[in-house]
Amino acid sequence: xxxxxxxxxxCLLLILCFVTTSIIPTPVGACASLIGGFLLLxxxxxxxxxxxxxxxxxxxxxxxxxxxxxxxxxxxxxxxQDLPKVKISLADIxxxxxxxxxxxxxxxxxxxxxxxxxxxxxVEMKDIARKMFIDYLWPFELxxxxxxxxxxxxxxxxxxxxxxxxxxxxxxxxxx
Amino acid sequence: xxxxFSIIVFAMVLIVGFHVAPLMTWVERRQCAxxxxxxxxxxxxxxxxxxFGLGQxxxxxxxxxxxxxGNPSYVQPFFYFIAPLIPSVTGLAALMVIPFGAQDTFFGxxxxxxxxxxGAGFLxxxxxxxxxxxxxxxxxxxxxxxxxxxxxxxxxAQMISYELGMGLSLxxxxxxxxxxxLQQIVYxxxxxxxxxxxxxxxxxxxxxxxxxxxITIFAETNRLPFDLAEGEAELIAGFLVEYGGMRWxxxxxxxxxxxxxxxGLISCLFLGGYSLxxxxxxxxxxxxxxxxxxxxxxxxxxxxxxTLIVKMSxxxxxxxxxxxxxxxxxxxxxxxxxxVTILPLALINLFVTALVLGYxxxx
Numbered sequence: 426x427x428x429x430x431x432x433x434x435x436c437l438l439l440i441l442c443f444v445t446t447s448i449i450p451t452p453v454g455a456c457a458s459l460i461g462g463f464l465l466l467x468x469x470x471x472x473x474x475x476x477x478x479x480x481x482x483x484x485x486x487x488x489x490x491x492x493x494x495x496x497x498x499x500x501x502x503x504x505x506q507d508l509p510k511v512k513i514s515l516a517d518i519x520x521x522x523x524x525x526x527x528x529x530x531x532x533x534x535x536x537x538x539x540x541x542x543x544x545x546x547x548v549e550m551k552d553i554a555r556k557m558f559i560d561y562l563w564p565f566e567l568x569x570x571x572x573x574x575x576x577x578x579x580x581x582x583x584x585x586x587x588x589x590x591x592x593x594x595x596x597x598x599x600x601x
Numbered sequence: 602x603x604x605x606f607s608i609i610v611f612a613m614v615l616i617v618g619f620h621v622a623p624l625m626t627w628v629e630r631r632q633c634a635x636x637x638x639x640x641x642x643x644x645x646x647x648x649x650x651x652x653f654g655l656g657q658x659x660x661x662x663x664x665x666x667x668x669x670x671g672n673p674s675y676v677q678p679f680f681y682f683i684a685p686l687i688p689s690v691t692g693l694a695a696l697m698v699i700p701f702g703a704q705d706t707f708f709g710x711x712x713x714x715x716x717x718x719x720g721a722g723f724l725x726x727x728x729x730x731x732x733x734x735x736x737x738x739x740x741x742x743x744x745x746x747x748x749x750x751x752x753x754x755x756x757x758a759q760m761i762s763y764e765l766g767m768g769l770s771l772x773x774x775x776x777x778x779x780x781x782x783l784q785q786i787v788y789x790x791x792x793x794x795x796x797x798x799x800x801x802x803x804x805x806x807x808x809x810x811x812x813x814x815x816i817t818i819f820a821e822t823n824r825l826p827f828d829l830a831e832g833e834a835e836l837i838a839g840f841l842v843e844y845g846g847m848r849w850x851x852x853x854x855x856x857x858x859x860x861x862x863x864x865g866l867i868s869c870l871f872l873g874g875y876s877l878x879x880x881x882x883x884x885x886x887x888x889x890x891x892x893x894x895x896x897x898x899x900x901x902x903x904x905x906x907x908t909l910i911v912k913m914s915x916x917x918x919x920x921x922x923x924x925x926x927x928x929x930x931x932x933x934x935x936x937x938x939x940x941v942t943i944l945p946l947a948l949i950n951l952f953v954t955a956l957v958l959g960y961x962x963x964x
Contacts, residue, residue: 453739453743457739467728471719476721481721484728487731488731492738492757493757495738496738496757499741499742502742550721
């Protein structure tokens with residue numbers, strides 16, 4: 426009972442954090458609420474007994490990836506008046522309307538959900554490592570190749586116009 | 602009863618963590634004075650008892666508490682106020698992972714002097730230490746000041762570069778002792794090594810890891826020679842420019858608590874933790890129990906606690922000694938050291954350790 430109530434509160438806070446990330450106007454605020462969301466996600470993992478996943482969630486996402494995000498946001502440091510204004514277009518309204526059935530389907534699934542009880546004493550890092558590097562070695566390696574492909578694709582997309590090596594030079598002087 | 606013991610241990614660790622910062626400011630000034638052949642602060646005392654100037658931290662704390670709380674108009678309010686809290690909270694939270702003694706029974710109740718012992722072990726420590734960078738970064742950004750911003754940027758880039766080397770340097774230790782639990786690692790180190798000649802400490806099993814880890818914790822805690830986020834010669838005081846009074850000192854509370862936590866971790870992983878050399882927990886009990894009877898387990902706990910504190914203090918003194926001996930790095934030198942020297946060295950060290958361990962287990 427306490428477990429369910431705690432998890433519900435954590436999940437609501439988590440949703441609040443991620444919604445704030447997408448609607449807050451300042452980039453650093455968005456980053457901060459995303460970090461808050463990752464922390465709450467790791468609390469949820471911890472409550473469910475998956476301590477290793479909880480710690481890895483903080484180290485990898487909140488501690489490493491988000492530091493790079495914050496670094497870039499701070500390095501560009503766009504003044505608030507230069508940020509693009511958000512306009513609600515017809516496409517936005519249509520996509521919101523289309524997402525309502527999905528929301529209903531997901532919430533039906535969620536309302537029938539029971540918090541799984543994991544015996545945290547029995548899950549060790551050795552078990553996780555054995556699953557990952559012996560039982561599911563091929564899927565694991567394939568996913569790493571997928572990530573590599575995404576990385577190469579991102580670099581290719583970013584370098585589309587090869588002529589301009591210094592892309593920030595033209596008309597985007599944010600340094601004050 | 603177990604809950605009461607847990608609360609006592611929690612309060613004890615918290616009190617120790619809070620008192621590190623004021624004490625260390627005094628130690629730092631005294632040691633700096635000795636290195637530079639001066640006397641240092643030795644006057645402040647209570648009722649004429651100066652005690653080498655140990656009243657200085659109290660006087661400093663009173664001064665900081667009553668200082669005017671400056672509140673610049675041009676800062677980003679929310680992040681400006683929340684930033685000093687992050688290093689102190691994460692620093693004190695990281696201390697909770699350190700075991701201050703072996704698990705034992707007092708008056709029929711199990712007593713564990715480690716506040717947090719989870720399955721992920723000391724990885725939780727790294728989660729806390731990697732979160733602490735946000736204090737410096739957000740302080741630098743929210744101060745709305747060029748020097749602060751540069752300090753914050755430097756801190757975040759430095760943290761990312763050295764975290765990799767730090768994590769990789771500890772994998773050999775995990776491979777050697779086959780566990781992530783700090784209690785078990787410390788227990789494994791309390792035996793003797795090389796025909797009883799040396800204690801079985803991590804520093805003798807994996808010396809390269811020890812030195813890489815020692816270098817990276819200087820960078821992780823933003824201490825000289827790696828304190829480029831402050832760099833008073835180039836950035837005035839970096840992220841601290843717009844802070845004053847108690848908020849300014851909260852950053853130092855966090856820095857010293859994190860330093861103390863790191864010295865605890867390095868003692869537990871490489872220097873045998875709370876165990877005395879050549880003596881396991883059981884043999885210590887066998888020595889003490891006939892003399893003190895039922896209070897033996899309390900005496901053993903106090904001996905182990907004192908042992909760990911002594912080891913941590915030695916590491917803290919090394920921190921201070923290095924600060925006043927080695928000049929500050931240039932930023933490109935710092936990055937080159939991190940990516941070109943430390944990271945490949947840590948990888949080679951990991952590879953060689955895995956090879957040796959694999960060979961000896963196949964044999």
